[in-house]
Amino acid sequence: MAEKALASKLRAIVGDRYYREDMEARVAHSYDGTPMLQALPDGVVYPASTAEVAAVMKVLAEHRVPLVSRGSGSNLCGGTVPLEGGIVMVMHRMNRILEVDLENLTATVQPGLITAEFIAHIESLGLFYPPDPSSMRISTIGGNIAECSGGLRGLKYGTTKDYVIGLEAVLASGEIIRTGGKLMKDVAGYDLTKLLVGSEGTLAIITEATLKLVPPPRAKKTMLAMYRDLYGAARTVSRIIEARIIPATLEFMDNPTIRVVDDFAKLGLPLDMEAILLIEQDGDPEAVERDIALIEEICIAERADRVQVAADREEAERLLTARRSAFTALARLRPTTILEDATVPRSKIADMVLRINEIARKYNVTIATFGHAGDGNLHPTATTDARDHDEVHRVEQAFAEIFEASIELGGTITGEHGVGIVKAPYLEWKVGSAGLDMMKGIKQAFDPHRLLNPGKLFAKETRKRVVLQHE
Amino acid sequence: MSSQTFGKPDIEHSNPLARTMLKKLDYDQLTNCMRCGFCLPACPTFRETGVEPESPRGRIALMKAVVDGVMEPDQAFEDQMNHCLGCRACEPVCPADVKYGQLIEQTRDAIEDHAKHGAIVSGTRKLFFRGVFPHQNRMKLLGRSLRLYQKSGLQKVARGTGIMKLFPAHMREMEQILPEAASQGVVERIGERYPAKGQRIATVALFRGCIMDVLFADTNVNTVKLLSEAGFDVVIPKTQGCCGALHAHSGEMDQARELARVNVKAFKDAGVDYIVSNAGGCGALLVEYDHLLHEDESWAEDAAWFAKRVVDISTILVDKGRVPAFAEEAAEGAVPEAVAETGAAATITYQDSCHLRNVMKGSTAPRKLMKSVKGAHFCEMRDSDRCCGSAGIYNVTQPEMAGQILEHKMEHANATEAQYLLTSNPGCLLQMKLGIDKHGRGGDMKAMHIVDYLYERIARPGDEA
Numbered sequence: 001m002a003e004k005a006l007a008s009k010l011r012a013i014v015g016d017r018y019y020r021e022d023m024e025a026r027v028a029h030s031y032d033g034t035p036m037l038q039a040l041p042d043g044v045v046y047p048a049s050t051a052e053v054a055a056v057m058k059v060l061a062e063h064r065v066p067l068v069s070r071g072s073g074s075n076l077c078g079g080t081v082p083l084e085g086g087i088v089m090v091m092h093r094m095n096r097i098l099e100v101d102l103e104n105l106t107a108t109v110q111p112g113l114i115t116a117e118f119i120a121h122i123e124s125l126g127l128f129y130p131p132d133p134s135s136m137r138i139s140t141i142g143g144n145i146a147e148c149s150g151g152l153r154g155l156k157y158g159t160t161k162d163y164v165i166g167l168e169a170v171l172a173s174g175e176i177i178r179t180g181g182k183l184m185k186d187v188a189g190y191d192l193t194k195l196l197v198g199s200e201g202t203l204a205i206i207t208e209a210t211l212k213l214v215p216p217p218r219a220k221k222t223m224l225a226m227y228r229d230l231y232g233a234a235r236t237v238s239r240i241i242e243a244r245i246i247p248a249t250l251e252f253m254d255n256p257t258i259r260v261v262d263d264f265a266k267l268g269l270p271l272d273m274e275a276i277l278l279i280e281q282d283g284d285p286e287a288v289e290r291d292i293a294l295i296e297e298i299c300i301a302e303r304a305d306r307v308q309v310a311a312d313r314e315e316a317e318r319l320l321t322a323r324r325s326a327f328t329a330l331a332r333l334r335p336t337t338i339l340e341d342a343t344v345p346r347s348k349i350a351d352m353v354l355r356i357n358e359i360a361r362k363y364n365v366t367i368a369t370f371g372h373a374g375d376g377n378l379h380p381t382a383t384t385d386a387r388d389h390d391e392v393h394r395v396e397q398a399f400a401e402i403f404e405a406s407i408e409l410g411g412t413i414t415g416e417h418g419v420g421i422v423k424a425p426y427l428e429w430k431v432g433s434a435g436l437d438m439m440k441g442i443k444q445a446f447d448p449h450r451l452l453n454p455g456k457l458f459a460k461e462t463r464k465r466v467v468l469q470h471e
Numbered sequence: 472m473s474s475q476t477f478g479k480p481d482i483e484h485s486n487p488l489a490r491t492m493l494k495k496l497d498y499d500q501l502t503n504c505m506r507c508g509f510c511l512p513a514c515p516t517f518r519e520t521g522v523e524p525e526s527p528r529g530r531i532a533l534m535k536a537v538v539d540g541v542m543e544p545d546q547a548f549e550d551q552m553n554h555c556l557g558c559r560a561c562e563p564v565c566p567a568d569v570k571y572g573q574l575i576e577q578t579r580d581a582i583e584d585h586a587k588h589g590a591i592v593s594g595t596r597k598l599f600f601r602g603v604f605p606h607q608n609r610m611k612l613l614g615r616s617l618r619l620y621q622k623s624g625l626q627k628v629a630r631g632t633g634i635m636k637l638f639p640a641h642m643r644e645m646e647q648i649l650p651e652a653a654s655q656g657v658v659e660r661i662g663e664r665y666p667a668k669g670q671r672i673a674t675v676a677l678f679r680g681c682i683m684d685v686l687f688a689d690t691n692v693n694t695v696k697l698l699s700e701a702g703f704d705v706v707i708p709k710t711q712g713c714c715g716a717l718h719a720h721s722g723e724m725d726q727a728r729e730l731a732r733v734n735v736k737a738f739k740d741a742g743v744d745y746i747v748s749n750a751g752g753c754g755a756l757l758v759e760y761d762h763l764l765h766e767d768e769s770w771a772e773d774a775a776w777f778a779k780r781v782v783d784i785s786t787i788l789v790d791k792g793r794v795p796a797f798a799e800e801a802a803e804g805a806v807p808e809a810v811a812e813t814g815a816a817a818t819i820t821y822q823d824s825c826h827l828r829n830v831m832k833g834s835t836a837p838r839k840l841m842k843s844v845k846g847a848h849f850c851e852m853r854d855s856d857r858c859c860g861s862a863g864i865y866n867v868t869q870p871e872m873a874g875q876i877l878e879h880k881m882e883h884a885n886a887t888e889a890q891y892l893l894t895s896n897p898g899c900l901l902q903m904k905l906g907i908d909k910h911g912r913g914g915d916m917k918a919m920h921i922v923d924y925l926y927e928r929i930a931r932p933g934d935e936a
Contacts, residue, residue, distance in 0.1 A: 023542040024551060027532055028523040033507045040541075073523070074508040092521045114512070138508045331566035335503045386502065 006063045010045055013055045018046040029088040032073035032080040034422060035336050036386050041082040048093045050168060050176060050207040058174030060087060066454045069205045071112060071140030075147055076339060077420025079200050083455035091142050097121060104182045105213045111142025111206050128216035130157035142206050148198030150416030155374035156248045161197045166210030169196060172447040182210055200418050201453040203446040217282035221292045222316035223309040225277045225299040226270050233275035234350030236302040237373045241346055243298060245291050249280035250374025251323045257370040264329035267322050273305060278323050326370045334383040340399055342406040343377040343415030355405040356380045363398040377415035404465055424459035480539050488544045489537050491581040496538055503569045504531045510561035515858045516554055519875055524551055527561040527571050534578055552578050556865050557720050558825035558858035576719055583722030617652040648904040653688035658707050665695045665705040672702035672791060673744040680753050681713040683897050693926035694749045694784055700929060701792030710737040714753040720863050731760050732770060735777045749784045749922055751824025751896035752863060754831050757781040783827055784922055785836035799846030801927035820852045820889035822859055822903055824896035837895055837921055844928060853883040861902035877902060881910035893921045
C-alpha cells in the first residue's frame with residue numbers, strides 16, 4: 001500500500017471515492033488482456049479532469065512513485081500491467097466527446113471514451129473515423145492512441161496515428177503540453193504528436209485528443225476467395241496491390257483457423273481449403289464494382305478454387321463475422337491463447353506463413369495463423385495451457401523464432417499491439433542498438449525518473465537471437 | 472505478487488471462506504478467463520458504474536485472487552459477488568466460453584456456507600428457501616394469504632393507515648405492483664391433462680413453477696391452452712415443485728439439488744417428449760439440471776434426460792408447433808383481464824428475459840411470434856437484451872443498483888411508445904410493472920407475459936377456465 005502522506009494528498013485531489021487502495025481495486029487493476037501476466041499496484045486513482053491528472057502527477061513526481069495510465073486494459077502486450085507497483089490511473093471518468101467541428105472535420109475527445117461509442121456518434125453525423133481495432137467495443141480512444149491500434153481497415157485507411165492531429169498530455173513532471181491542433185499542415189519543430197502516438201504510456205499521459213474525420217465511402221462490396229494452395233492465396237495479395245488496387249480490407253485465414261471458426265460459428269466454410277481471403281472494397285459505386293471485378297479476375301488467375309461475392313449486406317456481414325470470430329473460436333480450444341502480431345512486407349506474406357508453420361512443427365506447438373494480409377500484419381496464435389510449463393516454454397521459443405523470421409524478411413516484431421513487456425526483449429532486434437539508445441534518450445528527456453509505465457518497451461536484457469538456418 | 476500461478480494452488484488457507492472457495496470453485500474455469508475484456512460492455516453493473524471490479528472479468532480476478540491466496544475475502548468481496556445480477560449476458564460474448572454463471576454460483580455457495588446472517592435475515596431465508604418455495608401447498612397457502620390481504624380490504628387499510636411506511640421504500644413499491652394472487656393453481660383449474668387440438672404433434676409437460684402458479688396462474692393456464700392450440704397434449708405432473716433457481720443463485724446449492732431431484736423424478740415418471748417452461752429464470756436452471764446433478768452418479772443419466780427436453784414456450788411453438796394465427800385485437804372475453812382496444816394498431820415491445828436469452832438461447836422465437844400478430848407493430852427497444860434489474864430477488868437485496876438499471880430500462884421502453892411491454896419471465900414482468908408505475912408515460916403502457924398477450928389474440932368465446 002502507498003505511504004500515508006501520499007494517499008492523503010491523492011485523496012485531497014480526486015476525493016475519497018476516487019482514490020482506492022483496497023484489495024478489490026488493486027487486484028482488479030493488476031492485469032490486462034495479456035495472458036500470464038499480473039502485478040499488484042499500490043493504489044488506483046480515477047481522475048475527472050486534466051487538472052486532476054496534472055495535480056496527481058505532481059504529487060507522484062514529488063514522491064517518486066511510478067504510474068501506469070490505462071483505459072479498459074484490453075491490450076495484448078502487457079502494456080498496462082503495473083510491473084513495479086505504484087499507482088494505476090484509470091481514465092474512464094474522462095470519457096466525453098468535447099467537440100465535433102463540422103467545418104474542419106475534426107473531433108476533440110477525452111481519452112476514456114469507448115472507441116465504438118465514438119464511432120457510432122461520428123457515423124450518426126454522416127462522417128467516418130476509419131481506425132477499427134477489433135476490441136473497439138471495449139477499448140478507449142486513449143488506449144488506442146497509446147498503443148497506436150490498427151484494425152481491419154488499416155490497409156487503405158491507415159491506423160490510429162494517421163488520424164491523431166493534436167494532443168493534450170500531462171508530463172511526468174505534472175506539466176501540461178499541447179501538440180498539433182486542428183491543422184492539416186504543421187511543421188513547427190519535432191512532431192511530438194506522432195511521437196506520443198504509440199508511446200505506450202511511457203512518455204506522457206494523454207488527456208485530450210483531436211482526431212481527423214473523413215467523409216464516409218458511398219458504397220461497399222465484400223467477397224471471399226478460397227484456395228487449396230497457400231501460395232496462391234498469398235500471391236493474390238501481392239498481385240492485387242501490384243495491380244494498383246488498395247482494398248479497404250484484405251484478410252487471411254489459414255486452414256486450422258478456418259476449421260475452428262467453422263466449428264464454432266457453423267458458417268459452412270470450406271474445410272478442405274488451405275486458405276481463405278476475405279476482401280472488401282469501398283468508395284464510389286462504379287469504382288467499387290470495377291475493383292471487385294478486377295480482384296475476382298486476379299483470384300481466379302491465381303487458382304482460387306472458388307470466389308464468392310456477397311449478394312447483399314447481410315451475406316457480407318456473415319463473411320466478416322467469420323473473420324472476426326477467429327480469435328473467439330481459437331480461444332475455445334485451449335485455456336491460454338497467445339496471439340502475436342508479427343508483420344512483414346506484403347510481398348512476403350506467403351514466406352512468413354510457411355515459416356510460422358515450420359517453426360510450430362519444430363517446437364511441437366499448435367499455432368494457427370490469420371490476420372490482415374493486405375498490410376502484412378499476421379496473427380500467429382498459439383493455443384496452449386499456462387499450467388503446462390514445458391509447453392509454454394516451447395511456445396515462447398517458437399515465438400522468438402517467429403519474430404526473428406519476421407525481421408529477416410524485412411518485417412517487425414509487432415504491427416499493432418505494441419511492445420509493452422511481452423516484446424521488450426526483442427525491440428533491439430528490430431531497431432538496433434543505436435536505435436534503442438536513441439529511444440532511451442527520448443525517454444530520459446520526457447521522464448528522467450522513470451515514473452511513467454516503468455518496465456515497458458525497454459527490457460533489462462535483449463534476448464539472444466536464435467540462429468536461423470538459411471536455405 | 473510477481474504473478475504467475477500454475478495449476479490449482481496447493482495452499483492451506485487460514486481464512487475459512489477462502490478454504491471453502493478453494494474446494495468449491497472450478498479452477499479450470501478460473502484459468503479459462505484470459506482477461507480479454509470482451510465481457511465488459513455486456514455487463515449491466517459495469518455499464519452502470521464503469522468500474523473494473525463490477526465486471527465479470529473483475530469478479531473472476533477477485534475469485535481467483537482469493538483461491539490463489541493473494542487476498543483475503545472480506546465483506547467488500549462478498550458484497551461485490553452479491554452485486555452481480557447473474558444475468559449471464561457475459562457468457563455469449565466470451566471468446567473463451569468461461570462458465571461465469573457456474574463460478575458465481577459456486578462462490579455464493581461458499582459464501583453462504585460461512586454466512587453469519589442476523590437472526591431476521593437467516594430466519595427469513597430459512598423460511599422462504601426451505602419452508603416455502605419447495606412446498607407447493609405452502610406456496611398456495613402463501614398465495615391465499617396474499618389474496619386474503621388483497622381482497623379483505625386489509626391492503627387498503629394498510630396503504631391508508633401509512634403502516635406500509637414502516638417498510639423500506641423498495642418493498643413498498645413492490646407491494647403496490649404485486650398482481651392479485653390466485654387461490655387456485657393451474658392443476659386445480661384445468662386438471663393434470665389437457666388434450667391437443669387437432670392432430671397431436673407430441674406430448675409435453677408444463678413446468679408450472681412455484682411463484683408462477685400463485686401470482687401468474689392465468690399465465691400457466693394460458694400456456695397450456697396455447698400448447699394445445701399448437702398441437703400438443705399437455706401433462707402437468709402434480710409432484711413437481713420449485714425449480715431451485717432462487718436457491719442456486721443465493722448459494723443454497725444443496726437445497727437446489729434436492730429440488731432438482733424431485734423434479735427430475737416427477738417428469739421422468741410422466742414420460743413426456745418435452746418439458747415446457749414459461750419462465751426464463753426457471754428454464755435456465757432446468758436446462759442445467761445435468762450440470763447441477765453431475766456429481767451425483769445415480770442421478771446423472773436422468774438429469775441429462777430431463778435437461779435435454781426443457782424448452783421455452785415460445786421456442787417450442789415456433790420450432791415444433793402449428794403456430795395459430797394471432798389477431799391484433801384481443802378476442803372478446805378471452806381472459807378476464809383483456810384490455811379494451813382503441814382500434815388503432817397497437818405497438819408491442821419486448822424485454823428479453825436474460826436467462827431465456829443468454830442461457831436458453833431463446834431470443835428469436837418470441838420476436839417471431841410477436842411479429843406474427845396481424846396489424847400489430849413490433850418495435851424493438853434499445854438494449855432490450857440488457858437485464859431489467861429484477862434478477863430473481865436482486866431488486867429486493869440490491870435495491871439501489873436495481874433501481875438505477877430500471878430507470879434506464881424505462882427510458883428505452885418509453886421511447887418505443889408501445890402499448891404493450893411483453894416479457895417471458897415473472898420477475899421481469901413484475902419489474903416492468905414497477906417500472907411503468909414509477910417511470911411510465913402515464914397509463915397507456917401495459918406490461919404482460921407474452922403468453923397472455925398471444926393467448927388473448929387467439930382465444931375464442933366460451934373457452935374460459
